[in-house]
Amino acid sequence: MRDTSGSRADVAAALAAMPVVDGHNDLPMALRAAAGYRVDGLAADRPEFHTDIARLRAGGVGGQFWSVYVPSDLPEPEAVTATMEQVDAVYRLVAAYPRDFAIAYTAADVEAAIGSGRIASLIGIEGGHSLASSLGVLRAFARLGVRYVTLTHNHNTPWADSAADEPRAGGLTDEGRAVVAEMQRIGVLPDLAHVATTTMHAVLDVARAPVIFSHSSARARTDHRRNVPDDVLVRLRDNGGVCMVAFVPVFVSTEVAQWAAAAEEEWERLGLPPASDPWPRAPRPGEEIPASPVRVEGPASPEPPADFRPWLAANPRPEATIAQVADHIDHVRETAGVDHVGLGGDYDGCDRLPVGLEDVSGYPRLLAELADRGWSQADLEKLTGRNILRVLRASERHASEPLWPGATLG
Template sequence: MTDIAAVLATSPVIDGHNDLPMALRARAGYRVEGLAADRREFHTDIARLRAGGVGGQFWSVYVPSDLPEAEAVVATMEQVDAVYRLVAAYPEDLAIAYTAADVTAANRDGKIASLIGIEGGHSLASSLGVLRAFARLGVRYVTLTHNHNTPWADSAADEASSGGLNDEGRAVVAEMQRIGVLVDLSHVATATMHAALDAATAPVIFSHSSARAVTGHRRNAPDDVLVRLRGNGGVCMVTFVPAFVSAEVAAWTEAAEQEWARLGLPEDADAWPRAPRPGEEIPARPVPEQGPGGDHPPAAFRPWLAAHPRPEATLGQVADHVDHVRETAGVDHVGLGGDYDGCDRLPAGLEDVSGYPRLLSELAERGWTRADLEKLTGRNVLRVLQAAEEHATEPLWPSTTLGRDRP
């Protein structure tokens, strides 16, 4: 049996997507103290990152895609600030990283490399200047859309309007790759995936998507796209979101949302609470946001829940998706993007960021070798990061004492 501890010592997990910055805004008023251990209102704290063998984390700087674009830029800046404040609060454990070499250097120093990814092109406000400004702050990927279209790209959750990408969208992709920002195809429509791959001259990623052939969710990557990752050199980082990995959970979620709407129950008004004003401290809000999947359902919804208990996704189902991406795209094109703190619960066995070793053990039992697992955990995404750096003709990430010198 493969020694999982040895895998993680040599190639720690570099996870593609964690929404802790959003959770800090929603539940802690952006306070970053007390995250060393035992923060059970979150899926993430430093002790559990260590237990999970995490050596690199792309922190998602997500803001809702229905915000006006100018407001989205401001909110995204606040999220970027939260990442820097988080890292500054735990200098013995976390280090900002901009490049593959930075990640390696942070791990050599016993630290968890912290990278930044923007989840949705609405945060750019259709401005290449805003894109370049975020790149100078260290943003290393931008998801082209979230759940609404941008003026230049189609989302998987919206009505098509750009034919995937329009000319403006292709210009955004070209500029991202020119300055070394990874193009992320999670959340986008299938036509957008193909259009971006047609335009791409450097590897792309899916920061948190699973396999549509295994679970037919619109957020997952179809086989014809996964096959194209071979030629592109990109990587699909399999996510753990229950509705994306379990057809049973996906069906239950759709039915629950329909019943919630039929009952006329309100959407959670605090799903995107405001940030603190200068001089203000917003009280902690430890109870998760409510909705059909929440832990504290309203009385009107309880009879339906009693008659339709929520199914649980499993670690084995996640492993099925990892296996399928490997079989379809190849072992050099698969990674992990858990989406911790971005959904209300995770599959059994993967409840928080300490669970990665259990998934690796399951894959080892299925015949994954040590070399295979090392590609999955970190080597593939490091290769993609480095390829994006080498392709960039005007890299705009900040200089740093970590890693190699840059122009």
């Protein structure tokens, strides 16, 4: 049996020196859907979520970009309101656990939070529809601490094409280029997760500071539209940005992706209703919505309709593995370089995750897999947080008008 004590020591040392700063966690959405935005009781033992404080600690998490996602098919004014509610949920979460969380606006804030034993809480907007095509709304969100905006979600915006929609903008329109320029002027990172490949290239054509993929994997390993092609990874290296590898099974496992495509085809053949994720309303003033399980309708539903069960029995869903996630991380490293890879698990944003990475406590197991493959402690530290902190600093230095509290020009 091979002695892995050295690699385990490297993992422990890496996490002590640079805890995980993860690019994407959808707990605010999960809190809305399953808990009516209540933030109490999150210290431990919340199996309905992938995330609670005890498991964040066990996973070595020192910083988290909380996603303030709202559905991209909402009317844009409604999306702005719902995004504000999501931002408020992050602030209330941090306020409820001041010994465990601290709001972070800058790379220095992240380091200060980690130094004080707390988890730095940053905010990322998942979809440009939340801006309602308004630079004023963008600047207002920046003042509230939003540090990245994913340019699209699963629908196009009027100014950028999504990977999941029919192209309309040819990547970016002139308006989209103006949005990207303003984001970089005020120190908000353009996030290219979810956008079409043409949009990736269009942004990299005009970017004057690093950009990120907050939760995407490598298309050369799994041919999924949400993953990043090699030619974009090469350009990302030249841009100075970072691809934060997601753990979503259909992104990291070709077998799971093929199963999902076959399941969707059978679902449609049976004439079952289109798959949907619920977007429950937020509590009204004076109202408390009781906690309830989230009901997802579609081929991956935990309670599929009777017509679909025979197909599921004959075609059991395969599981993604830690090794497959590590394969994607290795590929991004080989293509873009070790300075341009990070972690963006997408916890509480998908129904299940790879074996061993079922919740936010799993990061050390992934790092151990990489250490066994020869990753040094220094390389692991770049992956866990040093790369994204470098990108944040570069964004702050580039900004001519940083709008987050306490920021100074570099």
